[in-house]
Amino acid sequence: MYEKEIARRRSFAIISHPDAGKTTLTEKLLLFGGAIQVAGAVKSNKIKKHATSDFMEIERQRGISVATSVMSFEYQDVLINLLDTPGHKDFAEDTYRTLTAVDSVILVIDSVNGVEEQTRRLMEVCRMRDTPVIVFINKMDRDGKLPFDLLDEIEKELKISLHPMSWPINNGKEFKGVYNLHDRSLLLFTPGQKISEENSFPIAVLSDALLDKKVGERDALQLREDVELLEGVYGALDLQAYLGGQIAPVFFGSAVNNFGVKELLDTFIQIAPKPLGRQTDKRFVAPEEEKFTGFIFKIHANLDPRHRDRIAFLRVCSGRFARNTYYKHTRLEKDIRFSNPYSFLAREKDVIEEAYPGDVVGLFDTGNFKIGDTLTQGELLQFTGIPTFSPEIFRELVNKDPMKTKQLEKGIRQLTDEGVAQLFTQHGGIRKVIGCVGDLQFEVIQYRLLQEYGASCAFMPLSFYKACWITGDKKKVEEFVRFKQANVMEDKDGNLVYLAQSEWYLNTERQNNPDIEFHFTSEFKTEQY
Ligand code: G4P
Secondary structure, rough: OHHHHHHHHEEEEEEOOOOOOOHHHHHHHHHHOOHHHHHHHHHHHHOHHHHOOHHHHHHHHHHHHHHHHHHEEOOOOOOEEOOOOOOHHHHHHHHHHHHOOOOOEEEEEEEOOEEOHHHHHHHHHHHHHHOOEEEEEEEOOOOOOOOHHHHHHHHHHHHHHHOOOEEEOOOHOOOOOOEEEEOEEEEEOOOOOOOHHEEEEEEOOOHHHHHHHOOOHHHHHHHHHHHHHHHHHOOOOHHHHHOOOOEEEEEEEHHOEEEHHHHHHHHHHHHHOOOEEEEEEEOOOOOOOOOOOEEEEEEEEEOOOOOOOOOOOOOOOOOEEOOOOOOOOOOOOOEEOOOOOOOEEEOOOOEEEEEEEOEEEHHHHHHHOOOOOOOEOOOOOOOOOOEEEOEEEEEEEEOOOHHHHHHHHHHHHHHHHOOOOOOEOOOOOOEEEEEEEOHHHHHHHHHHHHHOOOEEEEEEOOOEEEEEEEEEHHHHHHHHHHHHHHHHHEOOOOOOEEEOOHHHHHHHHHHHHEEEEEEEEEOOOEEEO
């Protein structure tokens, strides 16, 4: 029905370990799309390294980050939706959820540091959904690891096959540029100099003496050897394997010098998947379907505490979303319409009339939405694949002002709906445990509960290692719950969760209870941790 609109859209995210160059690459991509204003905002949105424990800084940035949550721009008639993911590790959960709303990712790796902790975790999430990945090896202007070593490291550590699309000639001070294996051209690098046509030379056969002239005999020889080896090993890019998430094309470049970025973008718009369908609890929804469907993957609270309204980010999955039209909120079985849906087109941040699959729409919300909620044109279905992961830090919520119990309850419920943290309530009791990925969130919660709800709380450290959702034979589960009362809680949807003190405890319980399944995500599917 809307094939043309769908075919011209690409929705993706850039992911990386902090400092690998995500912000810089984002800016350069936006500049290619003519979105200069937003490019400036990207930089100021970055949480500064030295301000990691300063949650006021985060509050300040919450304001800016709405603007950069989704950056839409056009490049060669392709409408690109670039979804921002917070680099800070304490907001990893936010990043995981954003990854459910994109169709592919660009993974930035620092050539000096190679694969880092966040790189590994993010790739694990990509693998859960077989998300297609393009790798950009950044900072080639620095003395980094050797390219073959980097490929080896990435393949081994991230368990993905690679396919080099370009190949560097040296690195660091000696970095001379890249040879594009795809269109067989040489792109010369001069630090700080703008890339122009004059830096690019078609060299179809590498024996061409032009290569020696441009990079010198020694490097020409090395490149010839490297390319011979590469072509023997890799052959042509298997597009289907890329789209299936098994092979990642690799580019080398330097984001800060805008080197290799255009090649990356040109290839991206050619090979990256157009908006894909999504699985629901009832059936698979294809983007081409006539009727609209979409899901909420992120909720952003208003900065002004006097206004409780929030912005819910909707990914359109099928059909056409239109302003002022009633849609079914399937969890609440309630019809809602939106008079001011928000678009993220870089040049005009404005109310939109319509949106298509792959697009992200900002909806003003007065508390109707939770992450994962689905909107349809009437059909009662719920998108799946937006799991909650086990938190890493657990603390008990202590009410410091009994007069404000109601406010605290409401506040913590709303904040956890936003996905700031996870709330677990004692099974058959009232103890509340908050689980987060990082320390910072506790500060944010405490601050926001006071500012926005007038409730003051404290957090008592708990030494839990992981939360596991438990299912299985009803009797056995009941028995387990009885024995392990102090460790069993309920998540917000009433699912039973076992909080393990350590890996040893977890393994012991698993061994002792073969009829109970311990799941590491709330969706009880592909476990890999
Ligand atoms: P992030 O979003 O992944 O955290 O990384 P970001 O783009 O902010 O880059 C981290 C640092 O690496 C920045 O330096 C940035 O300028 C630098 N950088 C990015 N790409 C390249 C590259 O290709 N080569 C080199 N040599 N450096 C690169 P900074 O000093 O932390 O920040 P700034 O003061 O330059 O903004």
